[in-house]
Amino acid sequence: MESLGRHILVEFYGCDVNLLNKASAVKEVLEDAARAARCTIVDSFVHQFSPFGVSGVVVIAESHLTIHTWPEYGYAAVDLFTCGEEADPWKCFQYMQEKLKSRNSTTMEVRRGTLNVDLLRHKPQPVKVAA
């Protein structure tokens, strides 16, 4: 079944607690994960919560990578969503698993935008090109 994108939902447990609470480090890991899969970074954003926790987003031409951390649990919720044939989100996963020093994790891969009857029912339509 063809799809427009692949999305891996990752729960990283047992991570490096102090890294998870450092916005600049989290941002670097997320950006480098995008580069590890040869994705094109469009923009990135990170937010430090008080007292604990970081949220990070890297918008890539191929979709997005996100992270939300709970340092007090050594836990991070990560989404790795890539479109197209070139990018492999599992390369992002492998890079992040190592950098976050996650001792265990669970993953779920979901195909997004499957070209099933729903999409075929709405064949490509003329769209006004954006200004």
Place this chain on the structure above:
Amino acid sequence: MESLGRHILVEFYGCDVNLLNKASAVKEVLEDAARAARCTIVDSFVHQFSPFGVSGVVVIAESHLTIHTWPEYGYAAVDLFTCGEEADPWKCFQYMQEKLKSRNSTTMEVRRGTLNVDLLRHKPQPVKVAA
């Protein structure tokens, strides 16, 4: 089973094609979806691809909302990820379904950061408060 967050993966089919290709409109829908669920917007970002397609992210204190659109298919991949007891991601879903004029959709709700053995094994640890 307790969890830290709820994440709804949405495939919106049969949407308003021209809205899907207008970055400002997509951003407004995403931000208003966050408000519909009384989420706190931390930052938002939108990118217009050439010739078609928009990516949008709203980072909320409760996690994130994202959208990636394929106007030529009338399709949008949407993620609605909220943490805490207050926010209800289904309110975001209902708001967006109406505004995008989606004729059909599929959804999948995933519990993120389930407080199972993995998290309990790593009980809350002392974390240095961020500067």
